[in-house]
Amino acid sequence: MGLILGRLGQSLAVLLAMSFVIYGLMGLMPGDPIDLMIAADPHLSAADAVRLKALYGLDRPWTERYLRWLARIAQGELGYSRLFARPVLDALGPALANTALLMFCALALALTLALPLGVAASRRPGGGLDHAANLLAFVSVSVPTFWLGLMLVAVFAVWLGWLPAGGMHGLAEDDGGPVDRLRHLALPVATLGIAGCGQYLRQMRAAMLAEAGHDYVRTARAKGCGPVRVLLGHQLRNALIPVTTIVALEIGGLFSGALIAETVFAWPGMGRLIYEAVMGNDFNLALSGLLLATAMTLAGSILADLAYAWLDPRVRSL
Amino acid sequence: MTVLARLRGDPVALVAIALLLALAVAAILAPWLAPDPESLDLAAMLAAPSLAHPLGTDELGRDVASRLLHGGRVSLAVAAATALLAGLTGTALGLLSGYGGGRLDAVLMRLTDGVMALPLLPLLIVLAALDPAKLGLAPDLLHSEVFAVGRIVVIVALVGWTQVARLVRAQTLAVKARDHVRAARAIGAGPVRIMLRHILPHVASPVLVATTLSVGHIILIESALSFLGLGVQPPLASWGNMLTGAIGTIWTSPAAALWPGLAILLTVLACNLAGDGLQRACDPRR
Numbered sequence: 001m002g003l004i005l006g007r008l009g010q011s012l013a014v015l016l017a018m019s020f021v022i023y024g025l026m027g028l029m030p031g032d033p034i035d036l037m038i039a040a041d042p043h044l045s046a047a048d049a050v051r052l053k054a055l056y057g058l059d060r061p062w063t064e065r066y067l068r069w070l071a072r073i074a075q076g077e078l079g080y081s082r083l084f085a086r087p088v089l090d091a092l093g094p095a096l097a098n099t100a101l102l103m104f105c106a107l108a109l110a111l112t113l114a115l116p117l118g119v120a121a122s123r124r125p126g127g128g129l130d131h132a133a134n135l136l137a138f139v140s141v142s143v144p145t146f147w148l149g150l151m152l153v154a155v156f157a158v159w160l161g162w163l164p165a166g167g168m169h170g171l172a173e174d175d176g177g178p179v180d181r182l183r184h185l186a187l188p189v190a191t192l193g194i195a196g197c198g199q200y201l202r203q204m205r206a207a208m209l210a211e212a213g214h215d216y217v218r219t220a221r222a223k224g225c226g227p228v229r230v231l232l233g234h235q236l237r238n239a240l241i242p243v244t245t246i247v248a249l250e251i252g253g254l255f256s257g258a259l260i261a262e263t264v265f266a267w268p269g270m271g272r273l274i275y276e277a278v279m280g281n282d283f284n285l286a287l288s289g290l291l292l293a294t295a296m297t298l299a300g301s302i303l304a305d306l307a308y309a310w311l312d313p314r315v316r317s318l
Numbered sequence: 319m320t321v322l323a324r325l326r327g328d329p330v331a332l333v334a335i336a337l338l339l340a341l342a343v344a345a346i347l348a349p350w351l352a353p354d355p356e357s358l359d360l361a362a363m364l365a366a367p368s369l370a371h372p373l374g375t376d377e378l379g380r381d382v383a384s385r386l387l388h389g390g391r392v393s394l395a396v397a398a399a400t401a402l403l404a405g406l407t408g409t410a411l412g413l414l415s416g417y418g419g420g421r422l423d424a425v426l427m428r429l430t431d432g433v434m435a436l437p438l439l440p441l442l443i444v445l446a447a448l449d450p451a452k453l454g455l456a457p458d459l460l461h462s463e464v465f466a467v468g469r470i471v472v473i474v475a476l477v478g479w480t481q482v483a484r485l486v487r488a489q490t491l492a493v494k495a496r497d498h499v500r501a502a503r504a505i506g507a508g509p510v511r512i513m514l515r516h517i518l519p520h521v522a523s524p525v526l527v528a529t530t531l532s533v534g535h536i537i538l539i540e541s542a543l544s545f546l547g548l549g550v551q552p553p554l555a556s557w558g559n560m561l562t563g564a565i566g567t568i569w570t571s572p573a574a575a576l577w578p579g580l581a582i583l584l585t586v587l588a589c590n591l592a593g594d595g596l597q598r599a600c601d602p603r604r
Contacts, residue, residue, distance in 0.1 A: 014432045022444070030449035138594075142586040144538055146545050147579030150564050154572035252437075259439050260542050264565060274440045275546065278447050290444065293437040301435055 007305055011298040018294045019073070023066050026283050073291070079284035083277060088288045091273065096292075099262070099269035102188055103254045107247070109193030110200055115243070118204025119236060125209060133201060140198025149191040149264035156187060163187055188265040192258060196250075203246050207239035214238075241311045248307045252300020321523070324599040331595020334588040341585060345391040382560075386577055389555035392467065394585070396550065397537045399471045404478035404536075405529040409521070411479065412486025413513045417494060427487070434480045442539065445473045446548035463554065470549050474539055482528050489521040523600045530596055534589035541582050557582045 044052075060068075072079070078088035121133035156163045163186050211217065212235060220234045221227075259271025266272075274293060277286035325331055415426040450469065493499060494517065502516050537557075543549035544558025552559055557578045564575040 010428075010431070011435070014435055017432060018436065025444050025448060028448045028453065029444075030447070138587060138590055139583070142534060142538075142583055142590050144541050144545075144558075144579055144582045144586075146542060147561060147575070147582065150561065150568060150575045150579065153565075154568055154575060158569055158572045259443075260545070263546065271439070275443055278440075278443055286444070290437075290440055293440050294435075297437045298435050 004302070004306065004309075007302050011302060014298060015291070015294055019070060019291055020066065022287060022290050022294075023069060024062075026287060027062065029278075029281065029283070069287075073288075078288045081277070081282055081285040083280045083282040083285060088284050091285055092270075092288060092292060095268060095270045095273040098267065099258055099271065102185065102192070102258055102262070102267060102269055103251075105185055105189040106192035106196060106258070107251070107254065109189055110196035111247070113193065113197040114200035115204050118201045119208055119231065119239075121201075122205045122208035122212065123231065130205075133205065137198040137201040137205075140195060140201070143195055145191060145195045145260045146264050148195055149187065149261055152187050152191055153264070184265075184267075188258075188261050188267055191261050191264070200243065200246065203243050204239065207242045208235055211235045211239045241308065244311060245304045245308045248304035249301055251303065252297035321596075321599045325595060328595045328599065330591055331599070334591035334595065337584065337588040338592060341390060341394065341588070344387060345394045348387040348391045382574070382577055385555040385560060386557075386581055389557045389560055389578065390581060390585075392550055392554060392556045393537060393540060393558070393582075396467055396471055396540050396556070397533050399467075400474045400478065400536045400540070401529050401533045403471060403475040404532065405482050405525060407475065408479035408482025408528075409486050409518075409525055412483040412521075413490055413517065415483065416487040416490025417509065417513050417517065423487075426483070430480045430483050433477060436477070438477060438539075439542070441477065442473060442543060443546070443548060445476065446470070446543055466551050466554060470540060470543065474536055474543075478532060478536060478539075481532065482525055485524050485528050486521050489524055490517055493517050493520045527593060527597045527600055530589060531593035534586040534593070537582060537586050537589070 078092075080086070081088050081091045084091045117133050117136070121127075121130040124130060163183055208231075217230060217235055220230045225233070258267075258269055259275060261267065262269045262272040263275060270289065270293065274286060274289040276282070277289055411426055411430075415423045446469075450465075490513075499512060499516050502512050507516070540549055541556070541558030541561075544556045545561050547559070547562055550556035550559055552562075560578040561575055568575055
């Protein structure tokens with residue numbers, strides 16, 4: 001318990017430090033909020049610009065502005081998105097839901113591919129299946145996500161014409177129903193699933209092999225358990241502990257890591273939102289989005305600790 | 319058995335290393351092997367492979383094979399420089415942290431944890447989108463080719479040093495307690511000399527392995543940033559930015575997107591296989 005509280009405190013410190021860094025970096029972005037307003041309305045005079053600067057507090061020192069912004073964020077006031085012309089929260093919410101949908105489907109696919117294959121490969125290290133699984137794992141961690149996405153589009157959308165190449169609607173909007181949604185999901189999920197399965201496959205295989213040498217495995221075999229029972233009933237249970245930790249660790253990062261796939265497939269998710277906000281000088285949205293992405297990643301690592309403590313009784317007592 | 323002898327018995331690692339060497343040679347010789355990658359042939363846009371253009375041309379009629387070679391030169395140089403910079407930073411911080419101990423260690427390791435816990439890609443996008451003019455750099459420097467490439471090297475290295483730092487710190491802690499280090503301290507060697515002469519040689523091989531493995535990862539990051547238009551800037555070709563326009567042209571010529579990605583895949587695959595083989599050769603127990 002004390003361990004978790006400590007991690008929580010540390011994460012909050014990282015989040016606070018990150019908010020400071022992000023706020024500072026935003027000030028170094030090309031463009032200036034007032035310049036953007038002047039560009040939008042040519043009737044604004046220089047005097048108006050000065051007045052606007054004072055109105056928004058932009059004439060104040062940097063640290064003061066940061067503290068004011070932090071106070072507002074803490075009260076849940078995220079401001080207004082310039083790019084989407086709506087409150088930041090209304091832009092972030094649907095994007096988060098879209099990314100969650102994409103991410104969980106991709107994670108499910110990656111694990112469906114990786115776990116059985118990892119278990120099967122560990123049965124005979126150095127065998128044919130092990131070599132094939134190893135090759136798949138290496139290709140999976142080595143393939144550039146955006147190119148894999150492009151190739152899948154080239155084959156399944158351009159060449160075969162089976163699936164749409166992108167352009168998913170928001171979850172809340174009126175869309176073509178579940179079938180249409182599934183068709184839009186297929187290619188991005190396949191891209192992220194294939195690119196993600198390699199590391200889980202390697203982890204699963206390594207964890208199974210590490211467990212295979214333990215005494216309890218020999219005991220189980222000696223008391224007459226069949227090979228499948230030993231593998232799935234005894235070894236797998238323990239081997240899943242480190243794999244679960246890795247998965248939990250990845251979940252937080254996945255919220256922003258899907259950025260590239262979201263760009264290729266025009267998927268209206270978190271990663272693409274942050275990218276567009278940064279590129280489009282939407283400071284409020286970019287700040288909140290980045291902070292949320294950081295919080296997600298940190299939450300993932302706490303989740304990994306919790307999962308580890310929950311699954312492994314040896315750690316629980318700490 | 320020495321590391322080299324063990325490596326010689328590993329055909330996969332040997333093929334990977336040979337491929338990397340061949341890529342490096344091709345990248346170095348690119349200006350002599352291939353014609354100008356920026357010359358436009360507007361009469362032959364998105365042309366199919368022919369004798370004049372072995373891999374066809376892109377959407378502006380530039381020779382794809384030539385751009386692939388010159389792009390590889392940029393991508394590989396960026397990856398090597400970034401891995402070197404990140405490796406050096408990580409080694410220095412890891413040595414300081416492990417040997418210094420105490421409060422210095424605590425601060426540096428919290429910093430490492432913090433950087434590792436950050437969402438990598440969004441952070442890189444922000445860093446890459448910064449306006450360098452607001453940092454107060456000289457304008458003529460900003461438009462030079464060195465700056466265009468150096469910028470991406472620094473950005474990626476800024477977040478890429480953590481793994482090496484942790485590795486070096488752990489190894490330093492183990493080596494620090496050995497007799498030869500204590501003996502060196504007893505005869506009056508200063509901390510810098512002990513770190514560089516007596517500890518560094520013992521951390522060299524894990525650093526080499528980690529750096530080789532990181533090159534593949536760095537190539538992936540650089541290509542992704544360049545693909546998003548934030549890395550190496552056109553007209554300078556890199557494997558990533560050759561695909562920037564590919565979403566638009568994929569309907570008319572899907573094959574054009576094949577080559578740059580295949581080059582990235584093969585290079586990263588070779589780096590990972592070579593690093594893996596090196597790891598097994600350095601530490602046969604694993």
